Amino acid sequence: MIFSQSLVRYQVPKEVILHAKKRAVKHKVAGVAAMGGAVAVGTSVTVTACLDIYEAVAIIGVTSVSGPFALVSGLLALGLGIWAGVKLWKRGNLLLDEPEIRENLNKIMIKTIEAYDKGEYQDVLNALSEKYNEKTGDCLLKLTKHVDFIKTDELIETLLRYGFRSDGIAYLLNLLGEVLCSGKVKVEGKTKKELKILAISVFNGALSEKLVDDAKKLDDRIFELRKGHIVSTFNKIKDYVSLKEYSDIAKEHKDDAEKMPFQSRLEEMRNITRINRAIFDILAAGEEEIERAIKTIKEVQDSIDNNYQFVNSAKWRYEVLEDLLWVISGKESFAESSEESPKLSLITY
CATH class of the missing domain: 1.20.930 (Transcription Elongation Factor S-II; Chain A)
Structure with a gap:
């Protein structure tokens, strides 16, 4: 594939991965705080309620009317607080998987491009067949049996979901298509003719409208960013304090947009x-x-x-x-x- 690789980005920006890590940690910290606060508030209310009951019984011989309600409220606050805290903690653990997956995918991309540049086409398939998620065993490519085929739509959706740019995905698909039809790779149970059919399917994926939509969205975000510096500053503050996903645009994307639109x-x-x-x-x-x-x-x-x-x-x-x-x-x-x-x-x- 004769062109400058500087035209595309085939890795997730480091700052996006860093924000994902911070976001996961924030969820875990918020979870601990929620559980701790619930215990403090819930316990104090519950204890107060119990004291009200016993004091009323000792003085007038009947149960305080407000006591049971306060007791239930305290237990409810304690339960809800702990439940919310546990949910945030678990969410934080799940979110910690995302930066790890993105880092694994970046490593796979580097191996893939290096193998392609060296003309080691079999290693290209090997690199793309590596697991990017150790827990689920997911990989971008699985060609081990005659019946296996490349699910191009799923590959595109996976890479878009984890922050890869559309031009980089299209580059990867072109690269993979050329490898498959090169006659220099072997896949057990598949003939060269069948590999060429796979290659055509992969090439078709590079023309996916999903990639076009993603490139347009990124260009639109750049346009909106240029319209208002105040909004950009607000987004940075919001990203720093909130638990939401990264709303800013990576610096390398901003720099690239100055030279050439993503749709181009x-x-x-x-x-x-x-x-x-x-x-x-x-x-x-x-x-x-x-x-x-x-x-x-x-x-x-x-x-x-x-x-x-x-x-x-x-x-x-x-x-x-x-x-x-x-x-x-x-x-x-x-x-x-x-x-x-x-x-x-x-x-x-």
Whole structure:
């Protein structure tokens, strides 16, 4: 995959992980405080109630009317306080799993990219097959039997849930698709043809609307952040004192947004996906496949025209793909060549 990896982020920012850890600790501290406060308040009310009862019995020989109610109220306060405290404590323990999972996923991503860069494609599959959650045994990829397949939607949802950016996820899917169709990996019980079918499924995942929605949301948040510094400062204070999820935006995301919108970063990955799919169609050399490839290449050209100020590797691949299409089928993808396109001519790389 020829492009600068600085275009995407394939790890969860450290500050997001740090906030997740602090949030978990806050829940546990709040739980202890709730239980301690409940014991103090509940016990004092209960003891007072008991003294009222016994004092009334000793003096007038009857039970105080307010005593039983105070006793019940004290016990209720004690019970509710302890219950709430235990809930917060347990919630804190569960939340502590999240930063650990995110750190594990980051390590898996680093191993995956390093193996890919070295051309060790089998190790790419091995890295993605490692458990990211030791308690549940969950992993991003499980290809150990002939019947196994890649649940691309679940993979996307998992990475989005734990704070990965859409452009980084699309990059991973493109990388994985290329590995699967490289002919350099082996999966027990699966033929090279079956692996290529898996690769196409993975490439399709990179075009998921979930990724588009996530990129748009992040761009919108950046826009709102630029509108009001006061709101940003308020969010930082709120994150510091509250038990809620991280509402600020990681610094590296803010820095990246200054250079290129997240939707444009994702679109670059989507164009690479489209080109990869078109290559499959061109190599198949069937009439329907060639027509579909021509349509796909036109989509890439339109995308490049609309995002020309950000385009890099997709343009390079696009031009190579046109040459390949012409050599195999003798057809051009569209009437206007890239040299004639006014916006394409402005691109430098």
